[in-house]
Amino acid sequence: MPSMDLRPLLQDNGSKIILYVWDGLGDIPSGPKGLTPLQAARTPNADRLAREGVSGRLEPVYPGVTPGSGPGHLGLFGYDPIEYPIGRGALEAAGVGFDFRHGDVAARLNFCTLDAQGRITDRRAGRIPSDESAEVVRRLAEAVKEVDGVQVLWAPVKEHRALMVLRGEGLGDGVHDTDPQQTGVPPLAAKASGETAADARTAAVAQKVLQAAMAAIRREKKANGILARGFAKRPHWPSVQERFGVRAAVIAGTPMYRGVAKLVGMEEQPATNEIAKDVASLAAAWNRYDFFFIHYKHTDKAGEDGDFDAKVHYIEEADAGLPALEELGPDVLMVTADHSTPAAMKGHSWHPVPVVLRAKTVCRDAVERFDEISCIQGWIGLRPSTHLMPLALAHAGRLAKFGA
Amino acid sequence: MPSMDLRPLLQDNGSKIILYVWDGLGDIPSGPKGLTPLQAARTPNADRLAREGVSGRLEPVYPGVTPGSGPGHLGLFGYDPIEYPIGRGALEAAGVGFDFRHGDVAARLNFCTLDAQGRITDRRAGRIPSDESAEVVRRLAEAVKEVDGVQVLWAPVKEHRALMVLRGEGLGDGVHDTDPQQTGVPPLAAKASGETAADARTAAVAQKVLQAAMAAIRREKKANGILARGFAKRPHWPSVQERFGVRAAVIAGTPMYRGVAKLVGMEEQPATNEIAKDVASLAAAWNRYDFFFIHYKHTDKAGEDGDFDAKVHYIEEADAGLPALEELGPDVLMVTADHSTPAAMKGHSWHPVPVVLRAKTVCRDAVERFDEISCIQGWIGLRPSTHLMPLALAHAGRLAKFGA
Numbered sequence: 001m002p003s004m005d006l007r008p009l010l011q012d013n014g015s016k017i018i019l020y021v022w023d024g025l026g027d028i029p030s031g032p033k034g035l036t037p038l039q040a041a042r043t044p045n046a047d048r049l050a051r052e053g054v055s056g057r058l059e060p061v062y063p064g065v066t067p068g069s070g071p072g073h074l075g076l077f078g079y080d081p082i083e084y085p086i087g088r089g090a091l092e093a094a095g096v097g098f099d100f101r102h103g104d105v106a107a108r109l110n111f112c113t114l115d116a117q118g119r120i121t122d123r124r125a126g127r128i129p130s131d132e133s134a135e136v137v138r139r140l141a142e143a144v145k146e147v148d149g150v151q152v153l154w155a156p157v158k159e160h161r162a163l164m165v166l167r168g169e170g171l172g173d174g175v176h177d178t179d180p181q182q183t184g185v186p187p188l189a190a191k192a193s194g195e196t197a198a199d200a201r202t203a204a205v206a207q208k209v210l211q212a213a214m215a216a217i218r219r220e221k222k223a224n225g226i227l228a229r230g231f232a233k234r235p236h237w238p239s240v241q242e243r244f245g246v247r248a249a250v251i252a253g254t255p256m257y258r259g260v261a262k263l264v265g266m267e268e269q270p271a272t273n274e275i276a277k278d279v280a281s282l283a284a285a286w287n288r289y290d291f292f293f294i295h296y297k298h299t300d301k302a303g304e305d306g307d308f309d310a311k312v313h314y315i316e317e318a319d320a321g322l323p324a325l326e327e328l329g330p331d332v333l334m335v336t337a338d339h340s341t342p343a344a345m346k347g348h349s350w351h352p353v354p355v356v357l358r359a360k361t362v363c364r365d366a367v368e369r370f371d372e373i374s375c376i377q378g379w380i381g382l383r384p385s386t387h388l389m390p391l392a393l394a395h396a397g398r399l400a401k402f403g404a
Numbered sequence: 405m406p407s408m409d410l411r412p413l414l415q416d417n418g419s420k421i422i423l424y425v426w427d428g429l430g431d432i433p434s435g436p437k438g439l440t441p442l443q444a445a446r447t448p449n450a451d452r453l454a455r456e457g458v459s460g461r462l463e464p465v466y467p468g469v470t471p472g473s474g475p476g477h478l479g480l481f482g483y484d485p486i487e488y489p490i491g492r493g494a495l496e497a498a499g500v501g502f503d504f505r506h507g508d509v510a511a512r513l514n515f516c517t518l519d520a521q522g523r524i525t526d527r528r529a530g531r532i533p534s535d536e537s538a539e540v541v542r543r544l545a546e547a548v549k550e551v552d553g554v555q556v557l558w559a560p561v562k563e564h565r566a567l568m569v570l571r572g573e574g575l576g577d578g579v580h581d582t583d584p585q586q587t588g589v590p591p592l593a594a595k596a597s598g599e600t601a602a603d604a605r606t607a608a609v610a611q612k613v614l615q616a617a618m619a620a621i622r623r624e625k626k627a628n629g630i631l632a633r634g635f636a637k638r639p640h641w642p643s644v645q646e647r648f649g650v651r652a653a654v655i656a657g658t659p660m661y662r663g664v665a666k667l668v669g670m671e672e673q674p675a676t677n678e679i680a681k682d683v684a685s686l687a688a689a690w691n692r693y694d695f696f697f698i699h700y701k702h703t704d705k706a707g708e709d710g711d712f713d714a715k716v717h718y719i720e721e722a723d724a725g726l727p728a729l730e731e732l733g734p735d736v737l738m739v740t741a742d743h744s745t746p747a748a749m750k751g752h753s754w755h756p757v758p759v760v761l762r763a764k765t766v767c768r769d770a771v772e773r774f775d776e777i778s779c780i781q782g783w784i785g786l787r788p789s790t791h792l793m794p795l796a797l798a799h800a801g802r803l804a805k806f807g808a
Contacts, residue, residue, distance in 0.1 A: 004465075004466040004469065004486060006469070009469065361432060361746070361748075361749065361753070362432065363430075363431075363432040363433065363440070363755050363776055363777075364432070364433050364438070365777060365780060366777060366780075377780065377781070378780070379777075379780060381461075381780070381785070381786035382786075383467065383786075387467040387468070389468075390466065390467045390468030390469065391467050391468045391754075392468075393468055394467075394468030394469070394470070394753075394754045395468075399468055399469060399470065399754070400470070401470045401471070401472050401751075401752055402465050402466075402469050402470060402471055402472060402475055402485070403465075403471060403472035403473075403474045403475040403485060403489075403490065403495070404472040404473070404474060404492065404495050404496075404499070
């Protein structure tokens with residue numbers, strides 16, 4: 001079902017909504033007694049929400065489709081990730097918390113290793129450590145600052161990955177990747193994929209930038225070449241304030257999640273990835289916003305590491321953050337996840353995520369525990385994650401009647 | 405998911421379908437022991453249907469969106485209310501049971517109070533009682549019957565509200581409201597919002613009509629001005645017969661529901677809002693139609709009044725209407741609602757409504773009671789209400805195989 005335009009129905013009644021995301025929470029049974037980490041964990045607070053509220057399951061992108069962190073969060077924010085695609089470069093810029101402006105063109109970079117003839121011998125430069133890579137990026141930032149009137153900005157990401165941003169008037173993002181996706185050949189030249197003058201100019205500038213950059217690092221042992229991918233502008237999306245009428249704050253200790261939230265107009269608050277401090281940061285912003293997205297990271301990391309016990313531990317830590325959020329008296333309080341990260345799979349997966357929502361107007365169901373299996377019986381049912389935002393707005397009293 | 409065109413699959417096997425709507429039935433737990441009115445009510449007949457049939461929940465418009473009565477019913481009739489919007493004027497015309505024809509342009513009127521300088525002092529004319537208002541409408545009907553060859557028709561609605569219908573060749577409904585939405589200024593002139601000659605002509609006619617009408621009531625103390633809103637033509641929708649191959653009858657004691665049913669081509673039968681009589685009216689039409697929409701109003705009224713006990717009482721009354729419908733031997737018998745009207749909220753809400761369907765071909769589920777919570781476990785699941793009509797047609801044997 002395509003997203004409905006809710007703007008004609010919006011009404012501001014001063015109510016407050018909290019969306020508490022336990023990253024990668026969803027899982028499959030792989031623990032002792034065939035439990036999921038969420039079933040094995042003691043979560044007295046989320047269980048109380050399940051008894052007092054309504055539960056269900058959210059499907060992040062499309063049945064069977066495993067979301068990256070960007071799409072996983074966009075769905076929860078009410079942006080269908082298929083309707084709202086993000087270019088790789090834009091996501092990387094959001095991900096490192098880069099001050100990514102409208103008109104900028106970003107590309108993801110991989111450092112690679114070239115032989116004496118300029119042919120690629122390793123597309124990831126031996127996955128050099130992040131600090132070595134950051135040093136190379138510093139050198140680039142010194143060496144290549146401007147080309148043909150276009151400002152060039154560089155930022156490290158992680159290991160062999162980095163970010164390049166072109167800033168200037170009239171740039172386009174219709175530019176092909178320069179990564180040939182194989183070794184034994186040189187990097188490709190940057191060529192326009194679009195047909196506009198902006199694309200052609202940007203391809204030409206990017207080509208000069210990459211040539212100058214590779215010249216500047218040619219004496220590096222490993223990272224002496226650069227492959228650029230996913231040229232992308234910042235998308236011109238309507239903000240959550242425009243689409244849903246809420247002033248929104250993001251409290252997320254990891255740049256990636258802050259970045260995605262900022263793409264939809266949420267305003268950044270201090271955050272540390274220590275849940276007690278992050279809840280305090282949310283509380284400090286309580287009077288200034290209507291909608292609060294607070295992010296808990298460690299559950300996902302434990303899943304990625306395949307560490308069942310650590311995931312149980314971090315779920316319990318996330319649960320312990322709930323009472324302080326409840327004390328603020330939100331009209332709608334939700335706990336859910338951006339995607340599943342089953343410990344047995346050591347990575348993201350397509351499994352729908354459990355969700356619980358508490359508000360005065362819920363039609364309380366029979367669910368008594370917050371976990372993947374109990375939630376199947378809940379009032380919310382199984383839905384695309386994009387349905388969560390309209391349900392939250394309704395329970396917050398923020399949607400007027402449709403038609404007479 | 406967009407609606408599928410079912411026409412190539414339709415087959416007429418002479419089967420009969422009854423859709424029995426308990427208006428505003430859905431609710432949330434607010435009674436003694438935390439029950440919903442439907443849980444608290446004794447509904448032996450609907451419970452029997454639940455045991456012998458299949459249950460589930462229908463979402464009327466969109467997740468979180470509270471439907472008005474028009475959209476709520478359209479969904480049940482298989483018309484997505486977002487794909488099939490109704491202009492305010494058209495809905496008002498349907499709502500008072502006006503003989504609203506293709507080509508007519510209807511507008512909602514508010515009587516208002518003007519001061520000596522013609523400025524609005526009260527946009528609702530002190531919400532004058534319906535009988536006073538009806539008297540003013542009678543005066544208008546005498547005074548303004550035709551302008552520039554266009555016939556002008558007037559009908560009272562309720563309190564300060566009335567209906568104006570322009571009938572003639574070549575009218576358009578691209579006309580702005582004349583309500584300035586504030587006091588201290590005069591009503592706006594009627595101006596075209598569209599760019600067609602029909603819109604321009606209609607705006608000019610409407611302006612002359614409103615001027616003449618206000619001159620005719622200028623000595624009224626309260627209702628001496630008129631504001632017109634929501635100019636709209638009768639929508640050109642395919643009928644249920646065209647889309648679903650059924651000759652359909654509506655048995656509804658309240659003009660609003662009859663009006664909406666007639667917009668999709670259902671034919672009006674006598675109705676009183678007394679369920680035994682209305683069932684008898686349906687029985688009298690049994691041989692002439694394939695599809696019967698019978699409407700029970702009082703449950704909604706009790707919800708709007710916030711009267712839990714009355715809602716329980718009326719649910720039991722609605723339930724008592726079932727055996728006589730069953731005796732007719734319908735191939736498909738359905739009970740559901742157009743929307744929820746929780747007594748605790750004293751108004752419509754977005755909560756999905758319970759539905760039960762009995763037919764020879766059901767895959768009987770484990771649901772034993774007809775209520776909001778039991779239905780969560782049912783075979784029908786949670787669906788947009790537009791899915792009900794194709795399911796009914798299928799269980800009636802009216803849909804042929806798709807593809808080979």
